[in-house]
Amino acid sequence: MADAARHDRSSRQLKLLSQALASGRLGPVRRLVNTLSPAEIGHLLESMPPGKREIVWGLVDPEDDGEVLLHVGDEVREALIADMDTDELVAAVEDLDIDDLADLVEDLPDQVIDELLSAMDRENRERLEQVLSYPEDTAGRLMNPDVVTVRADVTVDVVLRYLRLRGELPEHTDHLFVVSRRHQYLGRLSLAGLLTNEPSRPINELIDDEQPAISVETPADEVAHQFSDRDWISAPVVDDNNILLGRITIDDVVDIIREQAEHQVLSAAGLDEEEDLFSPVRRAARRRAIWLGINLATAFLASWVIGLFEATLEQVVALAVLMPIVASMGGIAGTQTLTLMVRGLALGQVGTGNTRALLTKELSVGALNGLIWAIVVGTLASLWFSDPTIGLVIAAAMAINLIVAALSGVAIPLLLRRLAIDPALAGGVVLTTVTDVIGFLAFLGLGTVLLLK
Amino acid sequence: MADAARHDRSSRQLKLLSQALASGRLGPVRRLVNTLSPAEIGHLLESMPPGKREIVWGLVDPEDDGEVLLHVGDEVREALIADMDTDELVAAVEDLDIDDLADLVEDLPDQVIDELLSAMDRENRERLEQVLSYPEDTAGRLMNPDVVTVRADVTVDVVLRYLRLRGELPEHTDHLFVVSRRHQYLGRLSLAGLLTNEPSRPINELIDDEQPAISVETPADEVAHQFSDRDWISAPVVDDNNILLGRITIDDVVDIIREQAEHQVLSAAGLDEEEDLFSPVRRAARRRAIWLGINLATAFLASWVIGLFEATLEQVVALAVLMPIVASMGGIAGTQTLTLMVRGLALGQVGTGNTRALLTKELSVGALNGLIWAIVVGTLASLWFSDPTIGLVIAAAMAINLIVAALSGVAIPLLLRRLAIDPALAGGVVLTTVTDVIGFLAFLGLGTVLLLK
Numbered sequence: 094m095a096d097a098a099r100h101d102r103s104s105r106q107l108k109l110l111s112q113a114l115a116s117g118r119l120g121p122v123r124r125l126v127n128t129l130s131p132a133e134i135g136h137l138l139e140s141m142p143p144g145k146r147e148i149v150w151g152l153v154d155p156e157d158d159g160e161v162l163l164h165v166g167d168e169v170r171e172a173l174i175a176d177m178d179t180d181e182l183v184a185a186v187e188d189l190d191i192d193d194l195a196d197l198v199e200d201l202p203d204q205v206i207d208e209l210l211s212a213m214d215r216e217n218r219e220r221l222e223q224v225l226s227y228p229e230d231t232a233g234r235l236m237n238p239d240v241v242t243v244r245a246d247v248t249v250d251v252v253l254r255y256l257r258l259r260g261e262l263p264e265h266t267d268h269l270f271v272v273s274r275r276h277q278y279l280g281r282l283s284l285a286g287l288l289t290n291e292p293s294r295p296i297n298e299l300i301d302d303e304q305p306a307i308s309v310e311t312p313a314d315e316v317a318h319q320f321s322d323r324d325w326i327s328a329p330v331v332d333d334n335n336i337l338l339g340r341i342t343i344d345d346v347v348d349i350i351r352e353q354a355e356h357q358v359l360s361a362a363g364l365d366e367e368e369d370l371f372s373p374v375r376r377a378a379r380r381r382a383i384w385l386g387i388n389l390a391t392a393f394l395a396s397w398v399i400g401l402f403e404a405t406l407e408q409v410v411a412l413a414v415l416m417p418i419v420a421s422m423g424g425i426a427g428t429q430t431l432t433l434m435v436r437g438l439a440l441g442q443v444g445t446g447n448t449r450a451l452l453t454k455e456l457s458v459g460a461l462n463g464l465i466w467a468i469v470v471g472t473l474a475s476l477w478f479s480d481p482t483i484g485l486v487i488a489a490a491m492a493i494n495l496i497v498a499a500l501s502g503v504a505i506p507l508l509l510r511r512l513a514i515d516p517a518l519a520g521g522v523v524l525t526t527v528t529d530v531i532g533f534l535a536f537l538g539l540g541t542v543l544l545l546k
Numbered sequence: 547m548a549d550a551a552r553h554d555r556s557s558r559q560l561k562l563l564s565q566a567l568a569s570g571r572l573g574p575v576r577r578l579v580n581t582l583s584p585a586e587i588g589h590l591l592e593s594m595p596p597g598k599r600e601i602v603w604g605l606v607d608p609e610d611d612g613e614v615l616l617h618v619g620d621e622v623r624e625a626l627i628a629d630m631d632t633d634e635l636v637a638a639v640e641d642l643d644i645d646d647l648a649d650l651v652e653d654l655p656d657q658v659i660d661e662l663l664s665a666m667d668r669e670n671r672e673r674l675e676q677v678l679s680y681p682e683d684t685a686g687r688l689m690n691p692d693v694v695t696v697r698a699d700v701t702v703d704v705v706l707r708y709l710r711l712r713g714e715l716p717e718h719t720d721h722l723f724v725v726s727r728r729h730q731y732l733g734r735l736s737l738a739g740l741l742t743n744e745p746s747r748p749i750n751e752l753i754d755d756e757q758p759a760i761s762v763e764t765p766a767d768e769v770a771h772q773f774s775d776r777d778w779i780s781a782p783v784v785d786d787n788n789i790l791l792g793r794i795t796i797d798d799v800v801d802i803i804r805e806q807a808e809h810q811v812l813s814a815a816g817l818d819e820e821e822d823l824f825s826p827v828r829r830a831a832r833r834r835a836i837w838l839g840i841n842l843a844t845a846f847l848a849s850w851v852i853g854l855f856e857a858t859l860e861q862v863v864a865l866a867v868l869m870p871i872v873a874s875m876g877g878i879a880g881t882q883t884l885t886l887m888v889r890g891l892a893l894g895q896v897g898t899g900n901t902r903a904l905l906t907k908e909l910s911v912g913a914l915n916g917l918i919w920a921i922v923v924g925t926l927a928s929l930w931f932s933d934p935t936i937g938l939v940i941a942a943a944m945a946i947n948l949i950v951a952a953l954s955g956v957a958i959p960l961l962l963r964r965l966a967i968d969p970a971l972a973g974g975v976v977l978t979t980v981t982d983v984i985g986f987l988a989f990l991g992l993g994t995v996l997l998l999k
Contacts (some may be wrong), residue, residue, distance in 0.1 A: 103896025111899035132775040140895040142903035322585040354807025362885040413866035432815040443591040444557025446564035450595035
């Protein structure tokens with residue numbers, strides 16, 4: 094398996110740390126923790142049950158505290174912050190980049206925010222307020238206002254001298270941005286270009302104006318797709334008047350891509366991507382109870398359908414024995430189609446341009462598999478109960494349910510999307526309700542007609 | 547929803563293209579297609595049914611052909627390659643980077659590979675052969691041998707003059723690598739450092755030797771995690787003797803991260819991440835039939851368990867009506883635990899260090915929810931069938947099954963992992979088999995004991 098190595102390394106760290114903690118000597122734990130990067134420490138804290146987590150958190154180098162907070166899920170972050178006093182928190186976050194600070198600020202206690210704002214210089218405070226003025230999950234919230242700009246009417250040599258005077262560049266600077274006198278975005282200038290061209294070369298000959306700037310209102314998701322479609326490391330962010338506001342870098346985009354992908358996995362089970370692996374039992378139970386409640390309602394619906402056929406079931410008990418097969422096969426086949434559709438929708442690969450072609454394909458696959466499995470299941474059921482009619486009933490119900498499953502797998506996510514309901518979250522519940530109901534209805538209905546004396 | 551905008555943009559492209567195709571005039575289609583980046587064209591081709599896909603593929607600027615082939619899934623790639631003749635293919639791929647070429651080469655017909663190798667100069671041919679000599683999904687396969695190296699005993703000025711002579715740098719060069727006389731990796735030198743330091747500064751004062759080099763045998767997965775844990779843009783790859791072999795860049799890593807995440811989503815439904823949205827019907831049906839077959843076997847197992855209680859069901863038909871509820875609730879609750887575990891395993895957050903704590907937590911959540919839903923379902927069932935004993939039976943079965951579900955959700959993925967079976971693929975099937983069997987057994991068993999006259 095591809096992720097075995099990762100598993101080995103991380104779980105080795107986890108094991109070492111658990112052993113060190115169990116020994117009760119905190120020196121080795123501290124040394125072990127502080128060889129790791131903030132992201133790795135965050136990862137490790139997420140993997141630990143609350144008691145141990147607090148001990149380890151207390152041993153992290155205070156300099157790393159802010160970065161570690163950035164690298165854990167919302168729920169764990171909340172717990173870690175609750176563990177710190179105001180001074181510690183202010184010290185932990187005051188040196189963060191503006192975009193990172195904007196990410197954290199809503200989780201901080203009011204008193205910390207007040208102290209933080211009063212400790213900041215005016216320029217940074219205004220920048221933070223600007224970033225916070227944009228809605229969450231937009232480019233404005235992801236950008237860092239700390240950008241290096243140059244003017245088009247100078248030479249490479251002037252820029253080189255300016256950079257030497259300026260000193261360090263912000264992290265992940267692969268391009269400088271060329272702006273007009275009014276700070277309008279004109280194009281970008283790669284560091285590689287600065288290094289490989291003669292000092293006398295004018296900047297305006299080196300500007301790359303092919304890369305469109307990102308509008309500050311662009312949704313985070315769209316930003317992520319533009320980055321990965323165009324292999325960007327950083328990209329400029331502008332307002333409606335093309336004024337350069339900041340810069341988004343690939344490291345933030347990688348986080349978005351991970352979160353997007355986790356969303357489909359976790360929502361399908363009614364879970365939240367910010368959930369702590371070690372949520373307190375009551376909180377976890379309460380949250381999952383909601384999902385179980387929704388599913389219970391659909392299970393009762395299916396039972397009610399079965400209840401309509403009580404008289405049939407009393408006479409032909411074989412129907413009770415076989416009925417879960419039809420429902421379950423419908424659910425499995427439908428889930429395959431649904432999974433492809435939900436992924437296609439998230440990637441923008443499914444739309445009005447191809448729904449008909451997709452439906453045709455999925456219905457054909459459903460019909461073909463319906464036919465095959467109808468024959469197999471029909472034969473097996475006939476032999477089991479020595480009754481060809483029961484084979485016929487289950488075969489017909491199976492074929493019907495697999496076709497309905499294909500149809501539902503395509504239609505339900507499209508319908509949910511139109512109703513502005515997240516198909517990744519609700520698709521599975523709605524689909525299995527349909528395949529259960531139709532499965533039981535077709536099987537018991539046909540059984541009533543064909544088998545009842 | 548976060549991905550609505552993406553959906554809108556991509557599906558707008560798809561719709562425009564479909565309309566242009568329907569009009570039969572290919573000029574506008576060609577113009578539309580060639581405003582897109584190769585990744586976007588790949589995306590669009592993946593979204594199109596075969597007939598249209600071939601037309602659009604024929605209209606893509608031949609210069610982009612190679613890059614487009616890199617950006618589509620294996621199955622679509624195969625179809626596109628089948629559509630090209632040898633000359634077209636050679637022209638399309640000969641200008642690709644070595645790492646990208648290595649990615650494609652196994653899908654190319656032998657004749658194309660032969661022509662390609664004979665058209666390449668010796669250095670590039672040797673580089674390609676070297677990259678191909680490493681196993682798939684390792685750092686060696688991901689790396690590009692095209693790196694810019696400098697020596698430690700020179701000054702910034704010497705490097706600047708060398709770079710101006712050299713001209714263009716490879717894409718995504720954020721660091722140069724400092725090597726010894728024997729080409730051993732010593733550290734990296736950022737472009738930003740070159741630009742912000744005085745020309746007289748010696749390179750050995752600027753070397754960053756904190757970033758460990760990646761061993762050529764590191765699994766791709768581990769490479770991806772190192773990149774995202776440490777916010778790298780590029781990283782050096784070395785052999786066992788610390789000789790610098792090449793460089794891995796973030797764009798390839800982003801692709802791995804996407805694939806990893808898709809793997810859990812798609813495997814859970816028995817699907818392959820390389821599957822074409824528009825696979826030919828027979829091929830898709832055959833592949834899915836395998837998954838349906840496995841699930842059918844487990845469904846028959848559940849039916850067999852029910853069959854053991856035929857005599858009970860004949861007397862108490864209410865049991866037949868209610869039995870799917872117990873099984874389905876167990877499946878839902880178990881899937882929640884399983885999903886968290888599979889994700890935790892993939893991220894390396896679950897291991898021997900914390901399994902016991904996780905098991906305790908999940909069992910507590912299962913017991914608490916078991917209690918709650920036992921009371922709810924027990925009460926509803928008592929009222930429905932006006933029989934408190936049936937309420938007691940379903941309540942007890944529900945509590946048992948939710949606890950078994952929690953236990954299975956934790957244990958099954960760990961067990962599968964130990965057996966070297968992918969938990970993302972097999973976890974769901976095994977889990978629902980357990981919750982179905984235990985659900986039916988507990989419910990019908992208790993029913994037989996308590997309800998049979």
